[in-house]
Amino acid sequence: MPVIDAHLHVFAKASSEFPRETADWLPAEREEPVEKLLSVMESHGVQHAVLVQIGGTAFEHHAYLRHCLKSYPDRFRGIGLVAPDSRTPEADMDRLAEGGGIIGFRLFELGGHRDPFQPADVRAFKTYRIWKHAAEKDYVLWLYPRASESHQPPYLLEAFPQVRVVFNHLGVCPGKGKFELDEKGRPRIETPQYNPAFHTTYRLARYENVTVHLSGQYAFSREPYPYRNLAGWHRSLLRNYGSARLLWATDFPWILEDPGYGHLTEIVRELLPDLTDHEREDIMGRTAQKFLRFGPGRT
Amino acid sequence: MVQRPTEIQQKQWLEEGYLVIEDAIAGEDLRRLQRAFDTWAEKCKADWLESVEAGQASPTFYDIPNVLERDEVFIDLVDHSSFYGLLAEFMVNDMIFIGPQARTVPAWPVSYSGWHQDVPFSNPLHIKVQVYVNDVDRDGAFAFIPGSHRRGTGPYPAVQRLQSMPGHRVLPGRAGTAILFNTYGYHTAMDNPRGQPRKSIILIYEKRTPGRLDPKAFAAIAHRCRTPERRRLFGLEDPTCP
Numbered sequence: 001m002p003v004i005d006a007h008l009h010v011f012a013k014a015s016s017e018f019p020r021e022t023a024d025w026l027p028a029e030r031e032e033p034v035e036k037l038l039s040v041m042e043s044h045g046v047q048h049a050v051l052v053q054i055g056g057t058a059f060e061h062h063a064y065l066r067h068c069l070k071s072y073p074d075r076f077r078g079i080g081l082v083a084p085d086s087r088t089p090e091a092d093m094d095r096l097a098e099g100g101g102i103i104g105f106r107l108f109e110l111g112g113h114r115d116p117f118q119p120a121d122v123r124a125f126k127t128y129r130i131w132k133h134a135a136e137k138d139y140v141l142w143l144y145p146r147a148s149e150s151h152q153p154p155y156l157l158e159a160f161p162q163v164r165v166v167f168n169h170l171g172v173c174p175g176k177g178k179f180e181l182d183e184k185g186r187p188r189i190e191t192p193q194y195n196p197a198f199h200t201t202y203r204l205a206r207y208e209n210v211t212v213h214l215s216g217q218y219a220f221s222r223e224p225y226p227y228r229n230l231a232g233w234h235r236s237l238l239r240n241y242g243s244a245r246l247l248w249a250t251d252f253p254w255i256l257e258d259p260g261y262g263h264l265t266e267i268v269r270e271l272l273p274d275l276t277d278h279e280r281e282d283i284m285g286r287t288a289q290k291f292l293r294f295g296p297g298r299t
Numbered sequence: 300m301v302q303r304p305t306e307i308q309q310k311q312w313l314e315e316g317y318l319v320i321e322d323a324i325a326g327e328d329l330r331r332l333q334r335a336f337d338t339w340a341e342k343c344k345a346d347w348l349e350s351v352e353a354g355q356a357s358p359t360f361y362d363i364p365n366v367l368e369r370d371e372v373f374i375d376l377v378d379h380s381s382f383y384g385l386l387a388e389f390m391v392n393d394m395i396f397i398g399p400q401a402r403t404v405p406a407w408p409v410s411y412s413g414w415h416q417d418v419p420f421s422n423p424l425h426i427k428v429q430v431y432v433n434d435v436d437r438d439g440a441f442a443f444i445p446g447s448h449r450r451g452t453g454p455y456p457a458v459q460r461l462q463s464m465p466g467h468r469v470l471p472g473r474a475g476t477a478i479l480f481n482t483y484g485y486h487t488a489m490d491n492p493r494g495q496p497r498k499s500i501i502l503i504y505e506k507r508t509p510g511r512l513d514p515k516a517f518a519a520i521a522h523r524c525r526t527p528e529r530r531r532l533f534g535l536e537d538p539t540c541p
Binding site: 150151154174177191 | 348354355357405407408410412459496
């Protein structure tokens, strides 16, 4: 059974060949090339990965991602970014997906009413056309909604039950003003131990095409690896979704220095020690292989 | 007048783990409770929405914070004569009040909660009283698995759809209905995809054990707790408390 890292980022230095947006946490001169990723994957027996776009929603911002997917078509699947306020989301999505490497799109915003007591009309959601087009074209949606919109996904899931959805980073929905950079320059998201997502994303397991990836622990935990204070979140996700709906991911490159890629390959064993071999294989690769349609690949 | 359980109620409590008391709160008492609930829910809503946006609270249910401090009607509910005698009997006259949840649950395609027990069997007896503040039909109603409060029953499957749980009972009711349940038992709120928001007050009690209740937990309402019984219920008998 292949091991598949279901969420990570590679990027080149900002250049005319590979233009991208920059930020404090993504400076122009930083690069995390795909060859570096392949090296650590090789060292730790990881066969495939999902490369998630970083550095902008424009077509040209995806140049490095598209380059990597074209260079290593058997190793990777890609997740692009589409701007929720695009006037032509359907064309944007199709243009990026052309050639087959990009299989889906990441959304940070859904665009419905923020007051949970207001009636929800999905046709009025800002991302309605994106969802509709994903349903028509079988694109995967990669969701990392903000806390203020964390009640909105099930309305869209009811409208588009055929859309495959992957909730990012343990299903957490980050709060406004809770994002900062840690001393290593990587994301830190302040999240209560009693995670409000227990009553939102954790409740969506009844929708058969919803999965969750187990990653980003470093950003939520106040403890060092293996982040044992998050074991309860993992158990709860396992109880609700089952191993066949969970995907392991590292969030490379943010974990390279601390705790290191190798440690991340052991985190499922650390935080869910009672899994059967079959269940662990599900999370470490089988779920991603089936859900994201990786080929047999190398073993 | 304080109610004591009838023989039928005793039997149902022991065998099934819950009791429904219709019209436990009625007439002007109910209207006063509803007015206070709606007033404070409206006043506190903006703060709740801010907490949701900050990722500190869930958008799928909303509790009025510090509700006992808002209006005496909420304190009066804690030892209300329509169910307090039953609680006292089940707790052998020795209980503490843990806290209230004045909770509004908006309509949502999925329930905010799955089937669950609140405490393990190793915990002292733990009882909740859920008082419906508005009329609640099957959508959004409290539901319980009769008998699941007893050791050795189950196992209960991890169903994806709440209504698939074998043997469960949904408990709709008019405003003012009180549901007492043993929280060792499996319970939930049913899905309420399109209905009215469910308003209820959930009161939490536990068999008294030393050190369980912070003697200052209810210090803010001590001046409203004038009888020895009520002070003891709220853990205010400690002479160091105001």
